[in-house]
Amino acid sequence: MPELEYLRNIPIFEELPPNDLAAIAEVTIERRYKKNMIIFMEGEPGEGFHYIKSGKVKIVQISQDGREHIINILGPGEVFAEVLLFNRGSYPATSVAIEDSVIGMIKNNDLENVVTENSRIALHIIRVMSKKLIHAQRKIKTLALSDTLSRTAQILVRLSQQYGQPVANGVQIAIDMTRQDLANLVGTTRETVSRVLSSMKKDKVIDFAEQQIIILDEKRLDRYQER
Structure with missing residues (x-):
C-alpha cells in the first residue's frame, strides 16, 4: 500500500x-x-x-x-x-x-x-x-470507579472491537493473550482475572481455550460494563 x-x-x-x-x-x-x-x-x-x-x-x-x-x-x-x-x-x-x-x-x-x-x-x-x-x-x-468484573468486560469489548473475528458461536478475539496479559490490561492479578473469566464462562457470556477468548453473548457482556 x-x-x-x-x-x-x-x-x-x-x-x-x-x-x-x-x-x-x-x-x-x-x-x-x-x-x-x-x-x-x-x-x-x-x-x-x-x-x-x-x-x-x-x-x-x-x-x-x-x-x-x-x-x-x-x-x-x-x-x-x-x-x-x-x-x-x-x-x-x-x-x-x-x-x-x-x-x-x-x-x-x-x-x-x-x-x-x-x-x-x-x-x-x-x-x-x-x-x-x-x-x-x-x-x-x-x-477508578469500576470493579474488576466491569473493567474486564470493558477490556474484552474493546479487544473484540479491535481484533474480533466472527466464528460459528460468537466473536473470537483474534490475538494470543495470556491470562497475565489480560490481567495487566485490566489492572489486577492473574488469579483475579481468571476467576472473573471463569464466572463469565459459567454464565455463558464467553468461552475460552488456552490463549483464545470467544464472546458468546455481546449484549450481556455490554451489561457487565455498566455494573
Whole structure:
C-alpha cells in the first residue's frame, strides 16, 4: 500500500489533504520487527512518533519488582509514542512487537520542520491530541470507579472491537493473550482475572481455550460494563 494510503488510515492524519499527507510521507521511515523484538525501551531518549502499518505491538511498563504492566495492545493504523510530539523527552514506556510488524516512524525533528512550514498540519494534530487526552481522562475515571468484573468486560469489548473475528458461536478475539496479559490490561492479578473469566464462562457470556477468548453473548457482556 502506498505510504499516503497508510497515513490516511491513521486518525491523527486522516482528514489532511493530499499535499499535507505527501509532506509527512516524505519524512516517514519504515522499520521491520520480528515477533518479541523491542521497538524502544522505557527511559530511552524519545526518537519520534510511531504508527503500525502491519502487525501488533504491546506497550508496557515494568514495575520496580520486575512485573510487567501492559498499558495497551495496538494494531494496524494505531499510533504510539505520540506523547513525544513536539516534546524532547524520553519514552514513558517500552514497546514490543507481539507479532512480525512493520512500523512507520517520523522523527521529531522532521515532523517539527513540516509543521513549522504548515500551520494547518500543526492545528490538526493539536485537535486530535486534545481528543485523545479527553479519552485518557475518561479511562482513568472509569478505572477508578469500576470493579474488576466491569473493567474486564470493558477490556474484552474493546479487544473484540479491535481484533474480533466472527466464528460459528460468537466473536473470537483474534490475538494470543495470556491470562497475565489480560490481567495487566485490566489492572489486577492473574488469579483475579481468571476467576472473573471463569464466572463469565459459567454464565455463558464467553468461552475460552488456552490463549483464545470467544464472546458468546455481546449484549450481556455490554451489561457487565455498566455494573
